[in-house]
Amino acid sequence: MDNLKISAAPSIRRLPSYLYIIRNMQREGEEYISGTAIAQELNLVSVQVRKDLSITGIKGHPKKGYPIEPLIGAIEHFLGWDSLQDAALVGVGNLGSALLGYQGFQLHGLNIAAAFDANPKKIGTTVHGIKIMNAKTMDIQIRNFGLKIAILTVPSTEAQNAADTLVSAGIEGIWNFTSVKPKVPDRVVVQNEDLSSGFALLCIKMRNR
């Protein structure tokens, strides 16, 4: 299963950028979009785009390309983004604040419904329209909200503690921005986000020019 996940991951990672381009074309009044057009926008080869899109189950017309509305529907449905998913954000530091203010998430099915911090100076304040709650009440609040997804942006030293609380509160998926990989039960999914991975790719591409 792990192997399967790994092999499909690059395709899944590209779907949000496809969605962005396809939505722009729709706004311009287009009804069809070709794999080649998407590929050009993203500097990919078109066979890659068609292969990636095929994992959503959609089929393109040989000449016209993909019908835009069903294509958007297929990607959103595949990703589970056809309805907004509520999430908790834990740790309102620099990165946490930035994510609270990130406009793109709502477009991608993600709604940050609650934010937590341990700093008394932050508790009760409002950041980008979201009231910061006391991290000590996290367990009960997450249960009350019925949240299943958490975004982890605490300092690395706090990551395992916070993850333990999230798991006991019923969280099923953790989007982890810390450099620690928290240990969680098998039923909980952890997606590690390493900001340096994109920089690694940039460095290699610059060297290979």
Place this chain on the structure above:
Amino acid sequence: MDNLKISAAPSIRRLPSYLYIIRNMQREGEEYISGTAIAQELNLVSVQVRKDLSITGIKGHPKKGYPIEPLIGAIEHFLGWDSLQDAALVGVGNLGSALLGYQGFQLHGLNIAAAFDANPKKIGTTVHGIKIMNAKTMDIQIRNFGLKIAILTVPSTEAQNAADTLVSAGIEGIWNFTSVKPKVPDRVVVQNEDLSSGFALLCIKMRNR
């Protein structure tokens, strides 16, 4: 070439997390680390880890694993992270500020040497120890500093304009956090960072549990 890049990209993306784990082991006084140990930390299969590490040219000992110091050296050298690379950051909004304060970059060979914004209220202020300069002087400052890498965190509507200025100032690599894919000459590398791509993976993994 594009195809080659795409097929190696997932391996390259994982190298920074390997580096993090290997450095931790080194701090604990270990001299060797096995692919299996790294794999366990990151919930990967060990054959994947060994395959990823092989792109740096390092070879492990059949029983002891990889010698830690040469392994760190091989990864850093492969990524070009054995010396700090200076970069400009353009657009000191929420995300830009967060990146200025991100401690992990220095560990990964990245030093943000200059930051620019167009907002008169921000120009001249200091954010996480870096003085914000007037975006209008970006061209000349980037030349003065001799910078080759830029981090693009402006609003999407400003992305193409900013990229044009960066290119004319001699920037060779753009780490792009906007949702626009700026058009640049072939000699300039653009690495698009889409924060939603990690969320897409989390959603799929939660569904596939």
